[in-house]
Amino acid sequence: MSITQTGTIHDDVRRLVDLEPNEDPVVSCYLDLRPGAAADWRGALVDRFSALRRTVDARTWQTVRQSFDSIRAYLCFERDPAKQGVAVFSRGGEDAFFLARQFDTPVPTSISVDAQPDIYHLIEMKESFHRYIVVVLHSDRARVLEVNLGEATLEALKENAASRDRVAQELTHTHYARHGNFSEGHHVLEIAEVLDSLVSHGGHKHLLLAGDSTCIKLLEEALPRAVADDVSEILYLNADGGQDVVSETIRRYIEHIEDEAERLIDVFRLSFYRNELALAGADRCLAALHAGKVDTLLIAPRSMPPTSWKCDDCASYVVSLAQPHSCRECGSTSSSEKNTLNELSYLAETTGAGIEVVRKASLLDRIGGVGALLRWT
Numbered sequence: 001m002s003i004t005q006t007g008t009i010h011d012d013v014r015r016l017v018d019l020e021p022n023e024d025p026v027v028s029c030y031l032d033l034r035p036g037a038a039a040d041w042r043g044a045l046v047d048r049f050s051a052l053r054r055t056v057d058a059r060t061w062q063t064v065r066q067s068f069d070s071i072r073a074y075l076c077f078e079r080d081p082a083k084q085g086v087a088v089f090s091r092g093g094e095d096a097f098f099l100a101r102q103f104d105t106p107v108p109t110s111i112s113v114d115a116q117p118d119i120y121h122l123i124e125m126k127e128s129f130h131r132y133i134v135v136v137l138h139s140d141r142a143r144v145l146e147v148n149l150g151e152a153t154l155e156a157l158k159e160n161a162a163s164r165d166r167v168a169q170e171l172t173h174t175h176y177a178r179h180g181n182f183s184e185g186h187h188v189l190e191i192a193e194v195l196d197s198l199v200s201h202g203g204h205k206h207l208l209l210a211g212d213s214t215c216i217k218l219l220e221e222a223l224p225r226a227v228a229d230d231v232s233e234i235l236y237l238n239a240d241g242g243q244d245v246v247s248e249t250i251r252r253y254i255e256h257i258e259d260e261a262e263r264l265i266d267v268f269r270l271s272f273y274r275n276e277l278a279l280a281g282a283d284r285c286l287a288a289l290h291a292g293k294v295d296t297l298l299i300a301p302r303s304m305p306p307t308s309w310k311c312d313d314c315a316s317y318v319v320s321l322a323q324p325h326s327c328r329e330c331g332s333t334s335s336s337e338k339n340t341l342n343e344l345s346y347l348a349e350t351t352g353a354g355i356e357v358v359r360k361a362s363l364l365d366r367i368g369g370v371g372a373l374l375r376w377t
């Protein structure tokens, strides 16, 4: 199966999670394609390739080489020079698999080879790849726009409000524009249809409504069920005719997501100190995820222990650099090494737990880089 740039990042993550492991390893590549990047991606590929050649057995080497051939061919023939980052997942052998996606924003270069693909960075992109739909509706005109802000853009915008106007033009795509009499509800169904298609095909979760409040009320009444169900938040913005509504939505949206992240950390802090429906530390969070109890996972990747061990018999986890002698729960001496971040990501994705990547949280840093808000204990 070969998939390149179809559907959303969310679809990619689902496909990778659903990929059945077999004896052939998956090569996962995230590459920072910018010319001045800290690590040269071509050099990183060559280094990893030669290191693997020296270390894996002859049979595995055959399929690893096939995977690298597909990756190189993709980068050679299908890379868009305007893109700054790429994620490629490739498996050789009988049940071959290939998935690639290019990004407008850079990703940190990392290449790994394992039975399961390394999905963490993709999840991070998915969570931080901020996109929303804006409807600007006045009594005499309407516009529907899609805004895509990467994490890097978002950081730049927080620093420099003046660049919002430029970004507003570069990162928006207009899907609908019409003049007419909207105050009596004409054409409202037309707008609702555009929204329906954007939400169901584009996977949008945020909808921003701006403009005349009477017209917006009419639109809300006409929204199809699918839109109301799939969109997790509808934000409202007062806008008169003059100002640039799009750059105003960016300001409003940034405020909103900062509030949301802070709110989650506050909830976690309170629950954790009360010892109610909150857990800290990778081994406990992994066990809770495994039991399907986790509602939201808060992670600070930089302070997380890299390696965990999963008991092959009872599936309990121990966070440790060295392989544990025996399992604390069942005494088994057989365990498998796991990348903590990737294991957390997999389990969260398969059990429907939300993931919030926290960038500045001293509490999370002190408790091992990961906390969980639970559905039940």
Ligand SMILES: [Zn+2]
Residues within 6 Å of the ligand: 311, 312, 313, 314, 315, 316, 327, 328, 329, 330, 331, 332
């Ligand atoms: Zn065990």
